[in-house]
Amino acid sequence: MTQHSSTTEQRPYHHGDLHSAIVGAALAVLSESQNTEFSLRELARRAGVSHNAPYKHFADKRELLAAVSAVGFELLAKQMTDATKDLDSPHERLAAIARAYVCGGVNNPALYRLMFGGYLTGQDDGRPPIERTAAEDMKALLVEAISNGALGRPIPNTTENTREIDGAILTFWSQMHGLTLLLVDRLVGPSEKMAELTESLLQGMLDGLANCIPAIPAGVWVGPPLAK
Amino acid sequence: MTQHSSTTEQRPYHHGDLHSAIVGAALAVLSESQNTEFSLRELARRAGVSHNAPYKHFADKRELLAAVSAVGFELLAKQMTDATKDLDSPHERLAAIARAYVCGGVNNPALYRLMFGGYLTGQDDGRPPIERTAAEDMKALLVEAISNGALGRPIPNTTENTREIDGAILTFWSQMHGLTLLLVDRLVGPSEKMAELTESLLQGMLDGLANCIPAIPAGVWVGPPLAK
DNA sequence: AAAAAATGTTGACATGCGCAACATGAGAAT
DNA sequence: ATTCTCATGTTGCGCATGTCAACATTTTTT
Structure with a gap:
């Protein structure tokens, strides 16, 4: 029973549009930190998914950065x-x-x-x-x-x-x-x-x-x- | 008694000019791989020293890259x-x-x-x-x-x-x-x-x-x- | 010669990438 | 509707890296 928030609200197992979410998070982190050396894991955290979820959408970090670019x-x-x-x-x-x-x-x-x-x-x-x-x-x-x-x-x-x-x-x-x-x-x-x-x-x-x-x-x- | 090579030749404990050696290795790797994402450890390997030796000459990777630049x-x-x-x-x-x-x-x-x-x-x-x-x-x-x-x-x-x-x-x-x-x-x-x-x-x-x-x-x- | 400073080494920890195996849910096939 | 399949998400792992701390070996100072 993975219940994080105090309410009964529960994120669905499927995110819906993780691809965009990750790219969006990357843009955000990039413009905050002004640094390309953020981790895929950080993006996953921000998107509220597990550290490996992004790999279902991007073969590797390079590919993610290409999308951001x-x-x-x-x-x-x-x-x-x-x-x-x-x-x-x-x-x-x-x-x-x-x-x-x-x-x-x-x-x-x-x-x-x-x-x-x-x-x-x-x-x-x-x-x-x-x-x-x-x-x-x-x-x-x-x-x-x-x-x-x-x-x-x-x-x-x-x-x-x-x-x-x-x-x-x-x-x-x-x-x-x-x-x-x-x-x-x-x-x-x-x-x-x-x-x-x-x-x-x-x-x-x-x-x-x-x-x-x-x-x-x-x-x-x-x-x-x-x-x- | 750490004897690596078959001859009696033995590298001295002190490198002599590790600072330059590291910078040199970095320049070499950089121009071979055309990629800034080499590791400090790789440079140490090339210079034939332990993975932490470079830290006696550069506070961190950033400082090394600054020297290379x-x-x-x-x-x-x-x-x-x-x-x-x-x-x-x-x-x-x-x-x-x-x-x-x-x-x-x-x-x-x-x-x-x-x-x-x-x-x-x-x-x-x-x-x-x-x-x-x-x-x-x-x-x-x-x-x-x-x-x-x-x-x-x-x-x-x-x-x-x-x-x-x-x-x-x-x-x-x-x-x-x-x-x-x-x-x-x-x-x-x-x-x-x-x-x-x-x-x-x-x-x-x-x-x-x-x-x-x-x-x-x-x-x-x-x-x-x-x-x- | 003894003490201090520089330089190298080993080991450890946290973090990251990316793989593999498994879980879950949505849609297609029957 | 039920089942099958596949995309998507999760957990856990192996391996590499940056960097710290403790220790070893030289060189330099005193």
Whole structure:
């Protein structure tokens, strides 16, 4: 007779949606502790299940972290689309994307690091497909803003422009990615100035790109690795 | 009488320089496995000492990793100074710095991630002082190249130029940092094209900076956090 | 030479990962 | 409806790790 609470309330043997519960707990712990080194057992405890229940949903810790990372990508993609929702000017849209991107990272460093920190990259195969999707959504947003004239002039999204567009995206992305991580690692700061910094760098970048968009060398991809 | 080998050879009770041996082993394991999740015990095994010997040199795993990271910063700084050794033109010097930086990261992703991945950032205090030093060496290199005219015109390293110079450095650093990590995470690639990509981005960046250097907002630092 | 400090070793404990065997309950097959 | 089956949850285990405490061996100081 396992009766924990004083009331007659009794948790059913089956949780109902343990998968989400575990991922949710992981997100919570991650954002509290800002540390990837929590234990699966801790998550199980939080979800109120036994220490091994999670293994019915995730082969191992790595797989759980991959799921968490995927949610992170979804969140980030959503923040970016939300931020552009009410904007028309391509320039404004691009700026909003930049802000949302950096902001997303700075507001939850541990999650951002999990997403981009190569907990997954290191080993064998590739990243979970959901990450590809989010990355592609994000890329689509950028392509749209750029081809609509965010760099001062429209650049139609045609084949002969791909290398130019990819060059612009790479410039943008690596600049924002770098800024985010430097902020997160407190190698520049303070991060309260995030918005201003983003603005400055973005502005400088746009001025630069307006004059000269670096063309991507042949054979280079921008975005998640091509499916084989 | 603990005699392990068949010969009369006997390792002395004291290792001699276990500190370096452990750090060395860590660097080796790190670059083999590309994974920060090796165990202290494994390092001890490699160094041929008992599983607890490392604790006489490092308070805990974190401290060991900090030491490894510090070596990483020294290596990177050295690669950059070496790369500029025989160059005079400020522009060439800057390009060489960029190549060396990205190359250093791509050639040992796990080390680079350890250095910048905030294994240290997360917790309480700051990073070990040696990292500050290396970061400042690197910054000095950049300041020198920039003030000598890497952006097309000399910008004397005076107080009224600090915000401009810091702006340029932030642009440069975050761009290279971002590119490095995107390459490392295989979100752009392939990394064999590293050199060309670096060149393209750098060129675009320089053109941009030549026209308009983003000024750093007041109250922002670039480089490791100011000592309190 | 004796005392103190540094460095290595052994053993122990708590915690975590992940396996295997078992328990429980929900839905399919009859 | 009853039974079978399978997904899901539980308990208990083996093994590895981080780290502490107690002890051993050198080296350094005094």
